Amino acid sequence: MAETGLAAPAARTVRMPSAWAGLVRSSVQVALTYRGRMVLWVLSGFFPLLLMAVWLTVVDESGPPAGWTTGDFLSYYAAAAVMWHLSGQHVVWEWDADLRSGDLSTRLLRPMHPFGQYAAGDLGHRLVLLTGLLPALALATVVVPGLDYDLTPARAALTLAAVVLAYALSLLMASTVALVGFWSTQTTNLWMLWWGIGSFCSGWVAPLELMPSWLQQVARVLPFWATLGFPVELLSGRLAPGEVAAGFGVGLAWTAAFAGLYVLGWRHGIRRFQAVAG
């Protein structure tokens, strides 16, 4: 943020770690206040389970597609349903609303770059959801026959790292697209288009292994798989060591790329910003 010139002078007077901690804590409290809303929101994320239900019918009627058994689908989609709630994409809507209403002006006056404010606000919600959903997933592995991750400590640690990477990447990707709001009013549509195309590569439409092989190859180098399919398949133990390394490599490279794009976009975009209101 020091490079923006806008928020820079005040920024030096605030100790960043404590400001982050405070913002995350406050967003945790907001999330906890609206518990009912969170529960409904989790329930509305049943779409992966719907896709899973159809796959289970396919397994029943025509045998396991590409060797994927009922247990494989259960494990994949249960984890995918959890991962869906750990995406950082919600910041796109916040950016869009603030750019339209002019509330971004208020954020610019605060001694922290807006990216940090949005990210900290989102992170609290993710943490609350994670503390609810992780035990639910653990319970599901006990209750549902066939749903099992057979987790080793090493793979658990790697999965945790992949989840953090997935969140960081999706947050940076969404924030970068959100900057388009400085030039256009169609940010949310653009994000939906981006996400929609990416969903064929991310493992959302179907596990990547079940996609045509040309699409699989393209998807391995695009940023989408690292945000969803990679941590899920890592947890399920479907990936060879080489694939794990490649997954982390591609994810980290895209995270760095979007960080760079974000900084660049912010520098050019903020110059165009004319407060609408405040």
Add this chain to the structure above:
Amino acid sequence: MTTHEVATDRRLGGWRRYVHILGVCWRAAVAQQLEYRADLLAKTLMSAFWLAWAAIGVSVYFRFTGDIGGWSYGGVLVVVGMFFAVNGARQAFLEPNLSLMHDYVRRGTLDHVLTQPVDSQLLVSLRHVGMHNLVDPLLGLVLVVVGVGVTGTVPTAGDVTASALLFVAALALLYALVLALMSLAVLLVGGDELGTVSFSVVELSRFPVQAYRQPLQTLLVVVPVAFLTTLPASALLGRLDPVWLLVSPVVAAAAVAAASLGWRRVLRRYTGASA
């Protein structure tokens, strides 16, 4: 509505008066939203994109099987098209009104609605219309035609009529559900997330119910998801058990009557918020 217009529609009787009032409300809503033309165009393109997304998305299943629960790819496309039509109608006609209900109750606007010389159910449930999704039913219809083409069957005039009848019954059923949710919003004084319920019910109808295993399949007939898309699509493909032609309209009519009665009951208990 101006005094003049109220005077005009008092002279009209019965349902023609309702149609006239809805016409006035919808013209105003459409005129307002037509001011944002670029946005409207973008939303229309997005609708077309999601339609293609859904059609390509389900094709992945058919890389591994010829049919799911007796439905071929073409048949599933017909269901997806029906889903877009139903969902588009929900988003255009029902959702804008349901999302306002929470505010009506909390801020006392409902009191104002009740004092107007028009049936309150009509005003709260159908007054607003969202332009953004008006094109969705048409896009859905295109996919229905494409799906029928893929299956290679040629529907008879009887199939088309039966399908249209079941589709109207589906819309009526959905209307009843939304009206019931509105009554619930009055009872609960709030409930701004009730829209999630109607969204979820429609979302479940994205696939034919036979694509799910038991007991979910039977459950989705009881929770009337099957009525929304599976039945109209089956009729069009000439594979419907004719008994549903009787059951579906009766269920829909009963649901609308029950929801309408529920709305009146709830209003009798409503004590007002603004007074």
